[in-house]
Amino acid sequence: MDTCAIAEMVFPAGAAAPRPAGGAANPSFNLVNHGGLQIREVYVSSVREESWGRQRLVQPLPPGAHLPVSLPLDDCVNDVRVVWADGRREDRRQVDTCRLVNMVVE
Secondary structure, three states: OOHHHOOOOOOOOOOOOOOOOOOOOOOOEEEEEOOOOOEEEEEEEEOOOOOOOOOOOOOOEOOOOEEEEOOOOOOOEEEEEEEEOOOOEEEEEEEEHHHOOEEEEO
């Protein structure tokens, strides 16, 4: 496959993200906004943490856009909070982020 010629590769839902040879599991993923509103805030934290941690957006994330979320290797179980422009919160708890490439919210 000529990876220089493609802009995006989508894996089937539930497919495990590729694991590097010899290595550590990669929990980083893309948060994809398929909703009708902007996303105002995004928080991602390990389930071992007691707080949501820092807000990850510099500016609102418009519909159709994505946010690359970088996480430490081998910390696969994470909580994700999205706050929409209308103030509505969406929490996803205990997500195995090592098993996904894109997390779609709508």
